Amino acid sequence: MQTLLNDVDTHVDSFLDDLKTALRIPSISSDPAHQPDMTRMADLLSTKLHELGFDKVQTISTKGHPAVFGEWCEQPGKPTVLIYGHYDVQPVDPIEQWTAPPFEPEVRGDKLFARGAVDDKGQVYMHLAAVASWIKVNEKPPLNIKFIIEGEEEVGSEHFGDLVANNKELLAADYILISDTTMLKKGFPGITYGLRGLAYLQIDVRGSNSDLHSGSFGGVVANPINVLTKMLASLKDDKGRVTIPGFYDDAVEISAAEHDGLSKLPFDEIEFADAIGAPALTGEAGFTRLEQLWARPTLDINGIWGGFQGPGAKTVIPAEAHAKLSMRLVPNQDWQKITKQVLAHLIAITPESVEISITPMHGGRGYLAGIDSPAIQAAKAALAEGFGTEAVLTREGGSIPIVPMLAEVLNAEVLLVGFGLPDQNAHAPDENLDLENFHKGIRSLVILYQNLSELKPI
């Protein structure tokens, strides 16, 4: 292993040069003008996998942008790991806020600046580097490795579900390894073992056929905004708990072990609030901030509108009021069941003086890995060795729909081992990659492959 790590140390600059080549291609998936760049980027990855000696290298087309596949499966009896990543990047606007051109990668201080530096080309190339060292030093990786690198993650992975369903044999694996998340903070390498799900609806309330004069009608006609605010306000009690019947029935509760683990993580409430300009934090009573953020369901009104919104005063009772409502869900909460519960509850509490229409718009399941799984322990040990510091177990409050989908369709365990940092401006101007994380991350991955190879195939 020391020889392998020495090889990483020796070649880290050339790994970085490889990454820079990829970062020069503006593979913005949302912009049709960059279609040729998407093809160039997919070709670059195919070529790279070929050069490393991967088999079955292919560009799998979809109705959108293609994904790149390759495998090195020469370790019969050993587990197979599918490494998922994406080669597409976010748009660069507002371009004027970049301090250097986004597709001319440049090292300044201890960071590499470019769009895609951390999300996700940088992390894809860390895996390519770790694999390259294994091949150079030991002729092949210690276990069976497959890569699937898609081109539509930044536009919602719209066609990736079909691709996976249509290529189950090709993608079959014991573990799915994804490096596309962020570490808690610098110096805290970690594994993300839980993600929240999502249910999203639009609510439309109608009180009359047209706007009314609040003097001539106020007092006897239901005001759709008053009604909607009353309905929405009733969905959470004073302790921050959602009041929709059945909402918590299936939610996985936080175990004592997990509570202990999360309690040990650093979370500075004042620093967190200051960073976003919030006067104070708030949340569901009886839970720590990290639990509220990662392990408890939420209910947020994402948008609301109705009536007069211009300057000045207009004494109108509007005909309609509207809101967008979403819930972040925790594992085992089925978003479709939740959506039905919310719908039934909203209809039940709608007064007869208005009409309501509810449109389910969007949804996804949460994800929760067993924190005692051998793979997570293997990853924890690898990160501790690679970074020279203890690794932590974290969850994320957001949703990554492909994670539960991959786990289910391929019947495999997902490992989320990300090397981004919260302040590395993913999706924002001056996106950058921390070079120490890049180096220590590759070292960790080299060890992780070894650790996973020692597990039994699932």
Next chain:
Amino acid sequence: MQTLLNDVDTHVDSFLDDLKTALRIPSISSDPAHQPDMTRMADLLSTKLHELGFDKVQTISTKGHPAVFGEWCEQPGKPTVLIYGHYDVQPVDPIEQWTAPPFEPEVRGDKLFARGAVDDKGQVYMHLAAVASWIKVNEKPPLNIKFIIEGEEEVGSEHFGDLVANNKELLAADYILISDTTMLKKGFPGITYGLRGLAYLQIDVRGSNSDLHSGSFGGVVANPINVLTKMLASLKDDKGRVTIPGFYDDAVEISAAEHDGLSKLPFDEIEFADAIGAPALTGEAGFTRLEQLWARPTLDINGIWGGFQGPGAKTVIPAEAHAKLSMRLVPNQDWQKITKQVLAHLIAITPESVEISITPMHGGRGYLAGIDSPAIQAAKAALAEGFGTEAVLTREGGSIPIVPMLAEVLNAEVLLVGFGLPDQNAHAPDENLDLENFHKGIRSLVILYQNLSELKPI
């Protein structure tokens, strides 16, 4: 009196021709392009008052459009009545919805169609007609009459308060007679003895410095829309009562006599709801619909906005949320005191996790005449005789700020005797005047002047 009424009957067509002349002038006060028409209209009224033989006829300039004044004060010892009206009209858009040009008055069936036909030129000309008959038959009116006809009612009477304050002597009167309201329905001539007041505020809630990802922050950060809906919803209880401390302290309650009077008025709940397309009516428990509409304060959210309002789903926790809030007040509720109470209450219930800003925007007092006053009885009798049917006492849910202002500044009693009908499209396309109301209204006014002349000056 019969000679007088005969004169009205004989000349009603020529009175209508007089009105048509006025209706041909597009005196739209909100449109600077119609400035010359405003002058023409004021001149027409001055000429008319001169021709009738009024004294001190003058056009009183303001910072906006002028008002026209004239007086016939040759009845020492008799009361003085100040007749208020306005010669400006609303814009005509949407012009395509008119079935005939708005400034080419035309009789079709039993109605006269034109912008201003009922609001308020038609009603001003009813007074001019009634006075003309008095002068023709008896050489002068039976009491002292002053006219003040302003040109900015449709744009909020912005400069009228100053004009009244600066001309208190000139305008001094015992009674202020205003014909600019509507009857309950055809066949129900009446006096409007109460108007609601108004307090209007804007509320701005801020939770963070910029919009946040609902996955990364949902659960620990206050969502300004959630907070605002909760605050707004708490302002009314389940019985429709406003919960702001002190809100009802000064409100004049409905007396048993008034309750009885209002209960006798026709109000068809289903017809009312159908007309506006409302599934059902609703209101403060314990009161009849007319009481809720006219004699009880309300609280309406006139507008609300925040977060994502476009098509689709965006998982954002918005930085800000906003609402416009207004309350219709009943007599004795001081809008400035109410505004302070609302402000204090909103601040008191604002959680520490957000910042709030509240901007008072607008307000006005309500108005309530004593239903037993001799002037109201005089008007009731005049209407009954003029229309040949019993007159009713009604209130209105809207606000007319000049009414309490005139009553206070001139220390006089206001009489609201209006001849419009709810379906005569004031402010809308195809505004029209009911010719039977025009005729019977003039008869009623002729009698009303006589009845008022028999009262003692206040």
